[in-house]
Amino acid sequence: MVTVLLVDDHALVRGGLRAVLATTDDCAVVGEAATGEEAVEQALALRPDVVVMDLSMPGAGGVAATEVLRERLPSARVLVLTTFADDARVRAALGAGATGYLLKDATPDDVVRAVRAAARDEVPIDPRVAGALLPERPVGAGGRAPSGSAPSARPGTAVDVGGTPLLPPREREVLVRLARGLSNRQIATELGIAERTVKVHVGSVFRRIGVADRTSAALWARDHGW
Numbered sequence: 632m633v634t635v636l637l638v639d640d641h642a643l644v645r646g647g648l649r650a651v652l653a654t655t656d657d658c659a660v661v662g663e664a665a666t667g668e669e670a671v672e673q674a675l676a677l678r679p680d681v682v683v684m685d686l687s688m689p690g691a692g693g694v695a696a697t698e699v700l701r702e703r704l705p706s707a708r709v710l711v712l713t714t715f716a717d718d719a720r721v722r723a724a725l726g727a728g729a730t731g732y733l734l735k736d737a738t739p740d741d742v743v744r745a746v747r748a749a750a751r752d753e754v755p756i757d758p759r760v761a762g763a764l765l766p767e768r769p770v771g772a773g774g775r776a777p778s779g780s781a782p783s784a785r786p787g788t789a790v791d792v793g794g795t796p797l798l799p800p801r802e803r804e805v806l807v808r809l810a811r812g813l814s815n816r817q818i819a820t821e822l823g824i825a826e827r828t829v830k831v832h833v834g835s836v837f838r839r840i841g842v843a844d845r846t847s848a849a850l851w852a853r854d855h856g857w
Contacts, residue, residue: 636663638696710745711731
């Protein structure tokens with residue numbers, strides 16, 4: 632059973648999400664919060680698998696709350712559900728540690744799929760905002776950026792952008808340092824996490840990008856511009 636904490640300053644939104652998740656047999660809403668501060672308090676008390684997080688709320692917003700949760704409750708996966716689709720907010724939320732990013736006009740099925748995907752430690756990203764995760768490219772002739780392949784995966788799946796698997800924020804940090812040749816101990820020191828946690832992240836990175844060793848992972852990172 633996937634336990635879920637709903638965070639939104641609008642009771643109507645929380646009620647709608649609760650009703651959607653109540654139609655499933657594998658998701659259960661265990662609590663609600665209306666501010667970032669309440670989200671942290673409720674999450675630490677309830678320890679949900681997934682926190683569905685709004686970004687714009689009174690007091691501490693969703694980005695700040697996500698950052699605190701990823702430090703104090705790393706087992707919880709934060710799925711952002713918001714009306715904001717601009718690149719800056721997408722990058723800020725994912726940089727703070729959010730696992731996924733969904734827009735509020737998503738269908739109920741999309742929401743359910745995204746919650747399940749987040750619980751599996753996948754990266755459910757709405758295709759309409761996935762472009763924010765692409766590396767910035769130089770502007771070509773005529774003032775237009777080179778075209779790239781548009782993501783076709785739907786929310787609730789581990790989205791590929793231009794054929795590149797998207798990794799959770801912490802795994803991206805680990806891969807970048809692995810590509811620099813750092814050992815697990817050195818990575819743990821830089822990130823301020825346990826060495827055994829780094830080992831878990833490294834194994835997950837290997838599975839996601841389809842390699843079997845550190846050398847292959849480093850080459851993969853180099854070839855993909857990491």
